Amino acid sequence: MASEETTSEAGNGAVDAGHAVAEHYEGMPQLNPDWFANQIFWLVVTLVVIYLILAKVALPRIASVLSERANAISNDLESAEALKQKAVEAEEAYNKALADARAEAGQIVAEAKADIQKDLNVAIEKADAEIAAKAAESEVAIAEIRKGAVAAVEKVAKDTAGAIINKIMPGAGDAKAITAAVKSQMKGV
Amino acid sequence: MAAEESAFNIHPMDQFVIKPLFGHGDILWYTPTNATLWMGITVLAVIAMLVLGTRGRAIVPSRSQSIAEEIYAFVHKMVEDIAGKEGLKYFPYIMTLFMFIVLANVLGLLPMSFTTTSHIAVTATMAMAVFLFVTLLGFYKNGFKFLSLFWVSSAPLVLRPILAIIEIISYFVRPVSHSIRLAGNMMAGHAVIKVFAGFAGAMGIGAVAPIAGIMAVYGLEMLVTVIQAYVFTILTCVYLNDALHPVH
Structure with missing residues (x-):
């Protein structure tokens, strides 16, 4: 804007110090005391307006947003910490449950083993008893058979002896003597 | 003089002239001027950045809200630190x-x-406001203990009066350096750009060097504008700290 005036005014070749506003300014415009009051007045107005905007609207708003964010972040951190704690607790509970389950399983296995052992013992005892009974029966049967066999042998021996005696010396066979002889011979058997 | 200039029009200071927005009358204290216009645009920019940008009030900020929050956090941290x-x-x-x-x-x-x-006029008003504010605040908060700011108790006793004089001078020079630093930086960069622009205009097509110069200075000015705002603000914080904790 200054350059436009520069070209138009330069043609006239007139620099009027009284109307420096519209022409080339001689020296520094910053040092013109005529303009100080104007600038200071508008500066004060500007600063007051900016101050009011900042103090009443902008700064409280930004401060509240920042503190809300800080709160939100610290809340999130807290809840994250709580969740982490929960996760640790859950892991502990899981491990405990696992250990309990293992212990219980071990117990059940031990109980089952004991039960089986007991049943087995009972069965073995019963079997032993049966075996013993059977053995006793068999012994009795063997004893009877043996007795029967001895009697049969005695009878056969008596009969054989009687028949032999009757053949050798008929009429000489005395039943009583034969029986006694056989009995005396069989004593060793 | 003007006839010579017509061939080579470089008026780097014309851009700083205050003009009334309406008509060509005198500039009274309340006259709306180009300064008024650009201060008004500054206010609108503040509203756009800090009010419109944050209207979502989102937990996860949008880009514009992020900018507003970054600026807030930046200045807030500076003041606190x-x-x-x-x-x-x-x-x-x-x-x-x-x-x-x-x-x-x-x-x-x-x-x-x-x-x-x-x-x-603008920067000096702000610098004087800061100076008066922190000086009054210093006396209000600390009473006459505020003067211990000028009494360097860590220095040898003989040197203390001399240091006190230096400290007092430097204290009163603060608003001067505070204001001239900002205004000077702004003025110098803009004037340099204008000078390069004048060269470019005089050379016409083929003014590669002046245009490259404008680009370079413009990039530098982008830095300077933000850095000077930062410097002004951080010095204000330093002065405020002196008022609140005047132990030297």
Whole structure:
């Protein structure tokens, strides 16, 4: 804007110090005391307006947003910490449950083993008893058979002896003597 | 003189001339001028950045809200780091200064714009306001203990009166350096760009070097505008800290 005036005014070749506003300014415009009051007045107005905007609207708003964010972040951190704690607790509970389950399983296995052992013992005892009974029966049967066999042998021996005696010396066979002889011979058997 | 200039029109200071927005009358204290216009645009920019940008109030911020939050956090941290927790009471005032200066500086880089902060009247008003505010605050908070700011108790006793004089002088020079630093930086960069632009205009087509110069200075100015706003604000914090904790 200054350059436009520069070209138009330069043609006239007139620099009027009284109307420096519209022409080339001689020296520094910053040092013109005529303009100080104007600038200071508008500066004060500007600063007051900016101050009011900042103090009443902008700064409280930004401060509240920042503190809300800080709160939100610290809340999130807290809840994250709580969740982490929960996760640790859950892991502990899981491990405990696992250990309990293992212990219980071990117990059940031990109980089952004991039960089986007991049943087995009972069965073995019963079997032993049966075996013993059977053995006793068999012994009795063997004893009877043996007795029967001895009697049969005695009878056969008596009969054989009687028949032999009757053949050798008929009429000489005395039943009583034969029986006694056989009995005396069989004593060793 | 004007006839010579007509061939080679470089008037780098014309961009700083205050003009009434309407007509060509005198500039009275209330006259709306180009300074008024650009201060108004600065206010609109503040509203756009900090009010419209944050209207979503989102937990996960949008880009514009992020910018507003970053600026807020940046200035807030600066005040807290330099002036301590007690300084945070004055955070809105410092934020006001920072937002005005940084936006006025950056808006001043738009072609054809007017840089309100390139005027010593503007920066000196702010610097004097800061100076008076921290001086009164220092006495109000600390009473006459505030004067211990000038009594360097860590120095040898003989040197203390001499140091006190130096400290007092440097204290009163503060508003001067505070204001001239900002206005000078703004003015110098803009004037240099204008000079290069004048060369470019005189050379016409083929003005590669001046245009490259404009680009380079413009890039530098982008840095300078923000850095000077930062410097003004951080010095304000330092002065505030002196008022709140005047132990030297």
